[in-house]
Amino acid sequence: TGAEALLQADIADLRAVFGEDALITVPALKDPANLHRYLREGPRLRIVPMPSIFLAATRRLVREHDIVVLVEGSAYMDTWTSALLWYFLWATRCADREGKPCLAYAVDAGQLRPRNQRLVRRIASTTSLIVARSEAAAGRLRDWGVTAPIEWTADNAFTFEPQVEDREWFRALWPEAERGVLGIAAVDFYRWPVVIRPWGRRENRYWWPYYFSASPSRRRSSAALARRYARLADRAIERHGRSVALICMEELDEPIARAIHREMANPGRARVFSSREHDASRMTTLLQSLDVLVTSRYHASVLSLSGGVPQLAVGHDLRLRTLYAELGLEQGYFFRPEEAGAFERIADAVDDLLAGPAEMRSKLDAGSRSHIAAARRNRDLLRGFAVEHGWEEPAWAT
Numbered sequence: 350t351g352a353e354a355l356l357q358a359d360i361a362d363l364r365a366v367f368g369e370d371a372l373i374t375v376p377a378l379k380d381p382a383n384l385h386r387y388l389r390e391g392p393r394l395r396i397v398p399m400p401s402i403f404l405a406a407t408r409r410l411v412r413e414h415d416i417v418v419l420v421e422g423s424a425y426m427d428t429w430t431s432a433l434l435w436y437f438l439w440a441t442r443c444a445d446r447e448g449k450p451c452l453a454y455a456v457d458a459g460q461l462r463p464r465n466q467r468l469v470r471r472i473a474s475t476t477s478l479i480v481a482r483s484e485a486a487a488g489r490l491r492d493w494g495v496t497a498p499i500e501w502t503a504d505n506a507f508t509f510e511p512q513v514e515d516r517e518w519f520r521a522l523w524p525e526a527e528r529g530v531l532g533i534a535a536v537d538f539y540r541w542p543v544v545i546r547p548w549g550r551r552e553n554r555y556w557w558p559y560y561f562s563a564s565p566s567r568r569r570s571s572a573a574l575a576r577r578y579a580r581l582a583d584r585a586i587e588r589h590g591r592s593v594a595l596i597c598m599e600e601l602d603e604p605i606a607r608a609i610h611r612e613m614a615n616p617g618r619a620r621v622f623s624s625r626e627h628d629a630s631r632m633t634t635l636l637q638s639l640d641v642l643v644t645s646r647y648h649a650s651v652l653s654l655s656g657g658v659p660q661l662a663v664g665h666d667l668r669l670r671t672l673y674a675e676l677g678l679e680q681g682y683f684f685r686p687e688e689a690g691a692f693e694r695i696a697d698a699v700d701d702l703l704a705g706p707a708e709m710r711s712k713l714d715a716g717s718r719s720h721i722a723a724a725r726r727n728r729d730l731l732r733g734f735a736v737e738h739g740w741e742e743p744a745w746a747t
Contacts, residue, residue: 350598351422351648353387353629354509359420359454360394362505362728366735369393376410378403378436379556383600387628401556403436411443416738419453422482422504422647425469425490426459428666430543432559434465438472445475450738453479455505455727458486459667461493470494478734480727485671500730503723506651511630511637519635523620526592529640531585531699532658534596535578536645537605538665538686539567575605577692579612581643584696586615589703591640597623598632598646641702643695647672654717659706661698663691676716678709 356375363373373394377384381398390396399406411417417440423429424437437453444451453476461469473479473490476497481487487501520526540561549560582593593613595606606621613619622635629652636642636649637656644650647668650660661682662669673679682698684691702709 350624350629350632351506351646351651352599353624354506354633354648354652355422355504356420357387357629358505358508359418360388362454362731363418365728366731367740372414374410374414376407378433401558404439407436407440408443411440411447411449415449417441417444417449417451419451419456422455422457423459423668424453424456425461425473425486426457426666426668427462427465427542428460429541430559431462431465432543432545434461434469438468441476442472445472450477450734451475452477452731452734453481454731455480455482455502455724456486457482457504457668457671458489458493466493473497477738478730480730483671483675485667485674489667500726502726502730503720504648504651505724505727506648507654507717507720507724509629509633509652510655511633515630515634518631519638523592525618526594526638529589529591529703530594530638531582531589531591531703532594532596532636532639532642532644532649532653533578533582533606533609534598534602534642534644534646534649535574535605535609535663536602537571537574538645539570539574540601571605572608574686575608576612578605578609579614581692581696581699582609582619583614585699585703586618588700591703593619594635594639595619595621596632596635596644596646596649597621597625598649600625602646641699641706643699645669651720654713654720657710657713657717659702659709659713661695661702663695675720677712682709 375396376399377396378399381396384396419437427434441451470493474496479497479499481501482504484501487499490499543555543559543561545558546560547558553561553563555561585591595609597603597606603623610616610619624632633652636653639658642653642658642660645663662673663684663686664670670683673683684695
């Protein structure tokens with residue numbers, strides 16, 4: 350859902366600056382069919398499937414195009430897998446060797462192993478311009494020694510708006526939700542990082558040669574996490590009369606969501622909503638219709654923000670933590686799942702938010718306005734970038 354919202358906003362910016370006649374190519378790692386759900390190919394927009402060993406294909410695409418734009422938010426981090434980081438660094442290196450402008454467009458920087466920090470310092474420094482989506486991310490890049498020009502704004506998904514016709518979709522689909530809904534956007538942290546292996550068990554295969562981390566202790570931890578979320582969901586139902594939406598921002602979240610549902614004492618009052626079935630417009634409508642959101646997904650927080658949805662985060666990387674620090678919510682509303690007693694404190698925080706959300710709503714409103722304003726700077730920076738690199742009269746000038 351987050352990638353879909355972000356990519357559509359990015360393409361709108363590219364069209365506004367370079368015009369409708371510009372050819373945009375979107376490389377699809379792993380699943381081109383997913384992109385076809387919400388991007389319509391035509392003479393000026395194409396989707397190109399990428400192989401799992403992406404070196405030659407990336408080099409070829411760079412040679413065929415005039416500009417390389419990195420739009421994945423998690424560009425400079427290895428929390429989920431180093432392979433994705435290497436993909437973006439390889440594209441950057443190819444652009445530098447071919448003399449093509451390379452723009453990192455509203456991306457993030459997070460945890461990196463020392464070796465990957467050295468790679469980022471060396472290769473990201475050749476980027477023509479890096480636009481980070483937070484001041485903290487820009488600071489991390491500078492601390493690693495990246496010398497490319499760096500600006501900071503906000504994630505482009507803050508500008509995404511659901512379709513008008515989807516505004517009543519959620520209530521019509523689930524009339525019981527009129528009594529109010531707690532949303533849980535959970536992530537199974539114990540399946541990550543994805544590692545590169547020549548072979549492995551089929552159930553652990555993400556996309557050859559990439560496999561989820563797996564061990565008996567990890568499986569036990571995943572099961573315990575599902576039970577804790579199930580107790581939280583049952584508490585919202587039994588104490589507060591709310592229904593529960595189990596939200597899968599990515600298809601990868603479905604196993605943990607369904608495990609939570611199986612563990613619940615009141616499964617009839619809960620439903621699973623997956624991005625595999627619902628597009629970003631409908632998922633955003635769902636997120637903005639919640640009474641309270643408990644999220645481990647950065648973009649669930651982003652897309653719910655303009656709806657003023659009270660929320661707390663169960664996070665294990667810097668993306669959500671940085672956003673919550675910017676919103677003034679880090680103290681009291683950001684939790685790490687491995688901390689002793691974390692879910693007891695989470696349950697108490699959910700109780701408080703369901704009972705009295707007014708104080709948080711004022712912070713969310715202010716945060717939403719400031720982040721939307723910052724995100725709108727992205728297009729201005731793109732315009733300046735276009736002129737600097739030879740597009741003297743781009744579409745926006747006329």
